[in-house]
Amino acid sequence: MQSKVSKLPVKQLLSIDWRKYMVYIAFVVVFIFFAVTLQDQGFLTTNNLLNIIRQTAIIAIMAVAMTFVIGAAQIDLSIGSIAALSALICALSLQAGIPIIFSSLIGLSTGVVIGLINGLLVTRLSIPSFLVTLGMMIIISGVAMWITHTAPVPILNDTYNFLFGGGSIGGIPILFFWMLVIAVIGHVILKKAPFGRKTLATGGNENAARFTGININRVKLLVMTASGAAAALAGMLYAGRMSSGRYTFGEGDEMSVIAAVILGGTSLFGGTATVIGSVIGSLMIGMINNGLIIMGLDVSQQNVVKGLIIILAVAFSKKAIQR
Amino acid sequence: MKQNVLRMKNISKSFNGIGVLHSVDFELQAGEIHALMGGNGAGKSTLMKILTGVYQLDEGEIYIDYKPVQINSTQQANEHGISMIFQEFSLVPTLTVAENVYLNKEPKTKLGLIDQQQIREKTKEILQDLQIDIDPDTEVSQLGVGYWQITEIAKALTVETKILIMDEPTSSLSKNETELLFQLMNRLKAKGIAIIYISHRMDEIFQVCDRVTVLRDGSNRLTNKIAELEMDQLIEHIVGNRVGDAFQWVERTYDHNAMPLFEVKNLSIGNKVKNVSFTIKPGEIVGLAGLMGSGRTELARGLFGLDPYQQGEIYVRGQRKDYKSPQQAIEAGVALVPEDRRTQGLILEHSIRENISLSILQSLTKGLFINTKQSNEIATEYVNKLAIKTDSINKLSGLLSGGNQQKIVIAKWLATNPNILILDEPTIGVDINAKIEIVKIIREFANLDKAVLVISSELVELLAVSDRILIMQKGEITAQHDRKNITSEEELEHAIQSF
Numbered sequence: 001m002q003s004k005v006s007k008l009p010v011k012q013l014l015s016i017d018w019r020k021y022m023v024y025i026a027f028v029v030v031f032i033f034f035a036v037t038l039q040d041q042g043f044l045t046t047n048n049l050l051n052i053i054r055q056t057a058i059i060a061i062m063a064v065a066m067t068f069v070i071g072a073a074q075i076d077l078s079i080g081s082i083a084a085l086s087a088l089i090c091a092l093s094l095q096a097g098i099p100i101i102f103s104s105l106i107g108l109s110t111g112v113v114i115g116l117i118n119g120l121l122v123t124r125l126s127i128p129s130f131l132v133t134l135g136m137m138i139i140i141s142g143v144a145m146w147i148t149h150t151a152p153v154p155i156l157n158d159t160y161n162f163l164f165g166g167g168s169i170g171g172i173p174i175l176f177f178w179m180l181v182i183a184v185i186g187h188v189i190l191k192k193a194p195f196g197r198k199t200l201a202t203g204g205n206e207n208a209a210r211f212t213g214i215n216i217n218r219v220k221l222l223v224m225t226a227s228g229a230a231a232a233l234a235g236m237l238y239a240g241r242m243s244s245g246r247y248t249f250g251e252g253d254e255m256s257v258i259a260a261v262i263l264g265g266t267s268l269f270g271g272t273a274t275v276i277g278s279v280i281g282s283l284m285i286g287m288i289n290n291g292l293i294i295m296g297l298d299v300s301q302q303n304v305v306k307g308l309i310i311i312l313a314v315a316f317s318k319k320a321i322q323r
Numbered sequence: 324m325k326q327n328v329l330r331m332k333n334i335s336k337s338f339n340g341i342g343v344l345h346s347v348d349f350e351l352q353a354g355e356i357h358a359l360m361g362g363n364g365a366g367k368s369t370l371m372k373i374l375t376g377v378y379q380l381d382e383g384e385i386y387i388d389y390k391p392v393q394i395n396s397t398q399q400a401n402e403h404g405i406s407m408i409f410q411e412f413s414l415v416p417t418l419t420v421a422e423n424v425y426l427n428k429e430p431k432t433k434l435g436l437i438d439q440q441q442i443r444e445k446t447k448e449i450l451q452d453l454q455i456d457i458d459p460d461t462e463v464s465q466l467g468v469g470y471w472q473i474t475e476i477a478k479a480l481t482v483e484t485k486i487l488i489m490d491e492p493t494s495s496l497s498k499n500e501t502e503l504l505f506q507l508m509n510r511l512k513a514k515g516i517a518i519i520y521i522s523h524r525m526d527e528i529f530q531v532c533d534r535v536t537v538l539r540d541g542s543n544r545l546t547n548k549i550a551e552l553e554m555d556q557l558i559e560h561i562v563g564n565r566v567g568d569a570f571q572w573v574e575r576t577y578d579h580n581a582m583p584l585f586e587v588k589n590l591s592i593g594n595k596v597k598n599v600s601f602t603i604k605p606g607e608i609v610g611l612a613g614l615m616g617s618g619r620t621e622l623a624r625g626l627f628g629l630d631p632y633q634q635g636e637i638y639v640r641g642q643r644k645d646y647k648s649p650q651q652a653i654e655a656g657v658a659l660v661p662e663d664r665r666t667q668g669l670i671l672e673h674s675i676r677e678n679i680s681l682s683i684l685q686s687l688t689k690g691l692f693i694n695t696k697q698s699n700e701i702a703t704e705y706v707n708k709l710a711i712k713t714d715s716i717n718k719l720s721g722l723l724s725g726g727n728q729q730k731i732v733i734a735k736w737l738a739t740n741p742n743i744l745i746l747d748e749p750t751i752g753v754d755i756n757a758k759i760e761i762v763k764i765i766r767e768f769a770n771l772d773k774a775v776l777v778i779s780s781e782l783v784e785l786l787a788v789s790d791r792i793l794i795m796q797k798g799e800i801t802a803q804h805d806r807k808n809i810t811s812e813e814e815l816e817h818a819i820q821s822f
Contacts, residue, residue: 192692194684201681204670211629211659211667212681212735213649271672 023264023277026313027284034291041294048290050173054241056286057175058165058234059253063260063278064186065230068223070261071190073203073270074129076227078118079257081140083235083250086110088144090236091153091245100160107236108229114140115228119221129224137254144247153245164240175237179279182230187275199223203270259310260285285310325352327389328485328517329374334383336369343369344541346383351486356508356518358528358549360561361538362754363724367521370538371488375407376400387485404485408475408492414463420470421446421459424477449477453507469500473507487511488519493527494752497615498780505531523754525554525783526812537561561755570759570787572806575766577606577790582641584774585657585743587626590635595621597798599635603743603774608765610789610806611778612819618798619778620662623747626776627659628652639742653682656742660732660749662778664725668732671721675713675731676702678720682735705734709764726757733764744768745776750784762788782812794818 034043042048062079069076090107098106114136121132155161167174190196201209202219209216231250238249262268263284264277288309292302329351336344344366351357361367372378374385376394385392387403394400414423424446429437446459455473457466463474472492479487489508493501508518508531520532528535529549537545537560545560558570583602590599595618603609613619624630626637628646637644637655644655652659661667669678680687680698687698702716709730713723720731729749736744746765750758765788769775779785785792786809794802802818809815 188692192695194688194693197677197681197684197693200673201670204672205666207667208670209681211627211649211661213653214681215648215650267672271670 021265022313023280023284026263027280027287030284030287030291030309034287034294038291038294043291043294046171048294050171050176052283052286052290053176053179054173055290056282057173057179058237058241059256059260059286060179060279060282061182061237062227062230062234062253062257063264063282064182064275065223065227066257066261067186067190067264067266067273067275067278068196068199069129069227070258070266070268071203071270071273072199072219072223073206074122074220074223075133075258076115076118076129076224076231077133077254078114078136078140079227079231079234080250080253081137081144082111082114082228082231083238083253084245084247085114085140085144085147085235086232087235087239087249088147088153088245088247091155091239092147094155094157094160095153100157100163103160104164104236107239108232111228111230111232111235112225113228115225115231116221118228119224122224123217123220129220141247148245148247150247155239155243155245161240161243165237166240166243175241178233178237182233183275183279190273190275195219195222200271200273203267203273205271256285257282263310263313325354327351328353328387330386330389331370331374332384332386334370334373334385335381336373336378337381342541344373347538347541347543348546349536349543350546351517351519352534353485353517354512354515355533356512356520356531358532358535359519359521359538360523360528360535360557361544362561362756363726364540365538365561365754366541367538368490369541371407371490371519371521374400374486375405375488401482404483405488406479406482406484406486407488407490408472408479409490414471414474414478416464417462419460419462420450420457420466420474420477423463423474424449424459424481426478428481445481446477449480453477453480453510455507467497467500468495469497469503472496472500472504476507476511484516486517486519488521490521491523491752492520493522493524501527523752523758524781525557528557529554539563558755562759570762570783572787574807575606575608575769575790577604577769577772579604581605583638584640584772585776586638586641588636588638590622590625590632590637592618592621592625592630592632595798596625596632599795599798599800601793601800601803603776605772605774606769608769608775608777608788608790610785610792611776611795612782612785612792612815613778613795614819615780617795619795620747621798622795623659623662623745623776623778626652626745627657629659653739653741658682658736658739658741658744660729660736660744660746662747662751664728664732668735669720669728672719674717675706675711675720675723676716678731679705679716679734679738682739701738702734705738709734709737710760724754724757726753726760729753729757729761730764733761737768741773743774743776745778747778748780749777750779750781758784782815786812786815 066076086107089110090103093103093106118132118136121127122129163174165175198214198219201214202216206216235249239245260281261278264274264281266273266278288306289302292305327350331349333346333348334344335346347370349370359367369378373380376397376399379395385394392403394403421442425442430441432438443459450457450459457470463471492504496504511518522528532549535547535549536543539561581604584605585603588600591597599622611619625632628649628651631647639655646652646655665671676698679702684693687693699716706713706716711727711730720728750761762784765775765777777785777788789806791806792804793800
């Protein structure tokens, strides 16, 4: 069936793929809703808005990497546990007197190595990434509990705590800058660099990508490794913010991150992905959390409402694409 | 005069104000096989979707057994005895034949559970009636594609079917499976079932159909007995005034004594390809004919580095190239247009531009980033050059017709500027206009002193385009003929089948 696109503006409006913009619309709607209803409780204060960013930036950083993973039609469930282990290892390194630069590199390489192992298992043994990372999640969280026998590791290095999460520059939390840098890098690679296109090609149609000469195993290996690295960075930011490493960091984050990515407009089946959408998706989940707390809902009620909003948002975007 | 089982009268349909069908008349008699033909966009699928209740007509009437009917849903179409066999099979591979045949129509026991025994027996009856010898307890995934088709038909026969619509049923079948299907269709016909047969394959239409209706630009151009038509006449009705002589073979000139551009020596791949040797001169188009399972596709895959070869050598311009991956094959100047554009050729949810530039990402990259401007230019260039019908290079490739999709795959490879172009079934499931254009594209490419290997089951096309034809049987090249020494399609057919 061939239908010519007419030049009428109405037709053009109809032909826009609303799914792409759903998260932005939802973001604005939720924002206005909270801004109006929670006007007197201080939702709109600078302090509270910065708080939202502080609470969301770490999820957003993992969501940027997860965008590539899901874009390549893979999944990574091990990120929460990687965050915990990397935080602990970095904290232990600092405790041992290793300088910040090396301690953070050690923390980062923890995630890189685990991500690489994930990738190798997926590509060499052809095990679905869901199963590989499910197993890895359990192993790594076990290791994280094991190495300090569940004891937290305090970080007394103020420079570290400032740089990795605790500090602010000109009133803006340093976490915001971390998020910005990672998001920009992720966005540019996804949209402009060959690797981004290869990732989406692999996720969109693995077979066709292979028939086009794309090394799909290399793509999978790299996205899994990047995801591990982002999770390690997230863990170290948790550590800086809390001035300690704990095995509980990142618990359940994998689900928040996946929700943020899908909410942002990335296809769960791979092939189409957006980094900016994922960041907005993360911010939206953070904003909902924050708004519900200010409303005075307790944790159980927050969870119910949060889940409903996620399902609604995805349902609307599905509806929009069917037109 | 036979009974009219269906009459569609003055059917019109438009989408967003654009007319797709203009007062189309279509009649179907009980116990006939009626071919429905036309290029992509001619309105065939819209007409069938109206008949099966997927779309509603704007104007017109439908009569079944001379009684006016309304068809507003697929449910209602089924109640009127209309069944459609889909191109993409709607079977569950992990269930048995019987379970598939009665899927969602399972007879129940007194307890309300599925009566497995009855399902099995009833399926057996249907299969016996069709004289098909398959065990109803076989898991569908264990069967060949041909039997999938038959299972689909059996599924349609569980309800009282008067009209059976088959859309390109043979596109994935081998010669034998196609024969089997045709026998089955004749048996259905003898039972008084009317079959609407949609296909682009001329030889099959002439072999199996009684009458033909041709649609072009949403109007009925011809309804006639097949026996009274010549193939040329039929093509003329389908393509309108654009009859090309593209399907006429033209003797091409190239240097027969030149050093081969592509040479394969004693190549063996698994047990599918045995000791294959051949050469292609610059400017030469070599055709590869063989039955399904003869090792054609395996050879193509091996030549593109997708599967490792155990033995043999490949030379490009006299230089030995031992490639082990598609990446290395591309570097050696080899390109493969694979047999299945939807699963191997394209990323359907990506745009035309993205698909075309996927093969040349490295050369499009300046510094760290892809040069968007250049990638737009290249996509636009090929959209124009290959006459890909689209309103924008940013349109999703999955939204285009088969012929245009195939052109995107070809464009993707032409963009790499290859020296050797291998095409595996380049015109499968594309309409006659697109076929003519693809043949033209292949010729123009070869005219640049490039080497082309065309693999095809469609002998008419192979005869039209090749300078030389290799015959492949059971993994070996058993013969080769200069095109000018082959006088007819039958001769080639015989060469392929004889052992």
